[in-house]
Amino acid sequence: MFERFTEKAVNVVCEAQNIAREMGCEEVLPEHLLLALVKDAKGVSLKLFRMYNVTYDAVLSQVNNYVKKTSRHIENIPFSHSFKDILKHTLDLAAKSGNTNILFEHIFLTVITEKIPSIQEILSSFNFDIYNSKDILTKLVQKKIKRLEHPEAEEDDDKNASFESVYEGEALSDVFDRAVSKLSAAGYEILGTEQIMSSILESSDSDLVNTINKYGLNSLNFEQKLAEQKSRSSEYADKKIIFTPNAFLVMNSALQIAKELGSSVITPEHIVLSILKLKRGLAYDIINSLGINGEKMSEDILRPIEKQMPETLTIMKLAKEEARRIGRNIVGTEMFLLGIIAEGTSVAFEVLNDLEITMKDARIVVENLVGYGNEYFDKEITFTKRAKKVLEKAWLSAKKSNKQKIEAVDLLLAIIEEPDSLAMKALNQLGVDAVEIKHGIQSRSKNLSK
Numbered sequence: 001m002f003e004r005f006t007e008k009a010v011n012v013v014c015e016a017q018n019i020a021r022e023m024g025c026e027e028v029l030p031e032h033l034l035l036a037l038v039k040d041a042k043g044v045s046l047k048l049f050r051m052y053n054v055t056y057d058a059v060l061s062q063v064n065n066y067v068k069k070t071s072r073h074i075e076n077i078p079f080s081h082s083f084k085d086i087l088k089h090t091l092d093l094a095a096k097s098g099n100t101n102i103l104f105e106h107i108f109l110t111v112i113t114e115k116i117p118s119i120q121e122i123l124s125s126f127n128f129d130i131y132n133s134k135d136i137l138t139k140l141v142q143k144k145i146k147r148l149e150h151p152e153a154e155e156d157d158d159k160n161a162s163f164e165s166v167y168e169g170e171a172l173s174d175v176f177d178r179a180v181s182k183l184s185a186a187g188y189e190i191l192g193t194e195q196i197m198s199s200i201l202e203s204s205d206s207d208l209v210n211t212i213n214k215y216g217l218n219s220l221n222f223e224q225k226l227a228e229q230k231s232r233s234s235e236y237a238d239k240k241i242i243f244t245p246n247a248f249l250v251m252n253s254a255l256q257i258a259k260e261l262g263s264s265v266i267t268p269e270h271i272v273l274s275i276l277k278l279k280r281g282l283a284y285d286i287i288n289s290l291g292i293n294g295e296k297m298s299e300d301i302l303r304p305i306e307k308q309m310p311e312t313l314t315i316m317k318l319a320k321e322e323a324r325r326i327g328r329n330i331v332g333t334e335m336f337l338l339g340i341i342a343e344g345t346s347v348a349f350e351v352l353n354d355l356e357i358t359m360k361d362a363r364i365v366v367e368n369l370v371g372y373g374n375e376y377f378d379k380e381i382t383f384t385k386r387a388k389k390v391l392e393k394a395w396l397s398a399k400k401s402n403k404q405k406i407e408a409v410d411l412l413l414a415i416i417e418e419p420d421s422l423a424m425k426a427l428n429q430l431g432v433d434a435v436e437i438k439h440g441i442q443s444r445s446k447n448l449s450k
Contacts, residue, residue, distance in 0.1 A: 004091070006361040008104040008431070012036045013087075020077050024069040027080035030116050031063045037108050042355065043431030044140060045108055052128045059122060066118040086110055097141045101364045104431060109137040140429055175199050175268055192244040193281035194226055200268045208269050211300045215292045225286040246281035250274045259391045260383075261305055262312030262406045264398035269301050311346050312394070312406040315339035320381045322363075326372045332384040333415055333423035334366045336391075346408035351440035355432045365426045386421050390414045409441055 002010055015036035020028040038056050041049050049055075079087070090110040094102050111119065112130050123130060178199035179191060201219040203209050212218075243251060251266075254274040258266045275283050276294040287294065306313065316331075319339035323331050340348050341359050383391070391406075393414035398406040415423045416434035424434070 004094075005102040006104065006364055007358045008040070008042075008356060008361055009102045009107055011356075012040045012104055012107060015040055016083075017077055017079075021074065023064075023067065025067050025077065026070050026072075026074060028077055028083050029067055029080050030082050030086055030111065030114065031066055031118055031122075033083065033086060033107070034111055034119055034122065035059055035063055037104075037111060040104070041108075041431075042104075043428065043433050043436070044136065045105065045431055047433075048133050048136065052126045054123075054126050054128060058126070062122045062125065063118075066122075082116065086114060089114065094141070097138070101368075103141055103365075103429070105137050105141045105429075109134065109141065112137075172266055172268070172271075174203070175271075178202060190244050191247055193247045193250055193275060193283035194229075194286070196247060196250070196271060197275065197283035197286075198222060198226065200272065203268065206268070207304060208267075208272065208301060212272065212297065214300070215297050217287060217290055217292055221290065222286055225289060226282070229282060229285075244281070246278075250278060250281060250283075253278055256388070256391075259395045259406065260313070260316050261302075262310030262314075262316070264395055264403050264406050269305065273298055273301055310405045311343060311408045312411060315343050315346075315408055315411065318342040322366075323381060326367060326370070328370070329380070330382050330384060331387055332370070333387050333390050333418065333421040334369060334426050336387060336411060336415065337423040337426055338362055338366060340408050340412060343408060347441065347444050348408035348412040351409075351412065351437060351444055352432075354440055355436060357427070357430055357432060361430060362426065365429045366422075368429075369422055369426060386418065390418055390421065390423075393417060409445075412437065413441065 002013070005013070012033070013036070016032040017028050019035050019039075020032045023032070025032070035056065037045070038049055038054060038059050086107070090102055090106050093110055094106050097106070112123065112128075113134055120130075175196065176199070179195040198219070201209060201212065201217070201222055250271065251274070254266050254270040257273050257277070258264075258270045261270070263270070275281065275287070276298050278284070279288075279294070284294075315336065316339065319331050319335035322335050322338040322342070323329065328335075338359070340346065341352060341357065341362055343349055390411070391414070394406050394410040397410040397413055401410075403410075415421060415427075416437050418424060419434065427433070427437070
């Protein structure tokens, strides 16, 4: 039976058994389960009890009037028939709500709606509104309808962050200073990918340029190829801006790549990876004309970045693995949540762990929210617009704190700022809210600063 119970649901049943033993009872009764629910309540369940001033000690004093005690010590206390009935009815309730797994809230819902006189009397003494609580818990356990499309994939586009911040900072200042000089020397007014790439290649002492040189691309042959170009038509679309349209796309893509690699600043590596990914503009035309394998070059550029193992890069990789596991080629905020839990070492993970969020339970809730897909695994993994928005907020949070890397805690803070995200819906179903998470982060941060 218990293989279908989430970890929190199993824990509350075990807690009921412990309470029965501590009270010296011969059987585990529904009253013990009520006590365990009050003791282990989190999130929405805890709010319901607090709303009616239901506390463990207050319930315990009343339960003592309804249970029989024995002087004998019983190690393995059996479940009473009425307790077994509750477990059976909980299974039935879960089936009706469309869930294959039993949540803590399923047990809570069954206990307060069962016609058990003692429990009804105890709850009535607190003026506990069973009907209102039933509605809230029913909505919480109701399984979401599975859809072929990811729920977050249907959202509207969000505005990008201020683009001016893209080329600020030490990592790119020299690159853009040289690029602007080349622009003036060429008699152009609009910066293109060719000037950006050319200025990157002039950094002869950088690891990035050494990697690129291995593929036969250097400042000399790039400039020679550039001189052969008779037109900048590859750089233009319908309008002129500070960057050529393709350079603008490359810089926007570099920003997204930086975020996904866990960096709060854009580096030349991110720009080259963006050029190779988008395959657009004069810079790419020249690289392609030299017969360079862009995918292999990208792998070589990524290797030293991945060796540093920044938290967010690890989380992004794990999020993509979680998406593939359920047949999805799109990553939403809920996969970020699973990635944080799977990473298992960050402050963000420790906060969730303190709130008893486990990978097993989180996976169950996420699967119920998005369902299983049937997308091909060989497709590129993409991000929902909501996930990009969360990543953007995490990036801004890291920059505001003058961090060089986006930390997992920045990502978790960004998630709780999006109450309608699937990640927050999953956390709410797991019995945790934004206030508890924020408090946990603050407490952990204070301890680290001591």
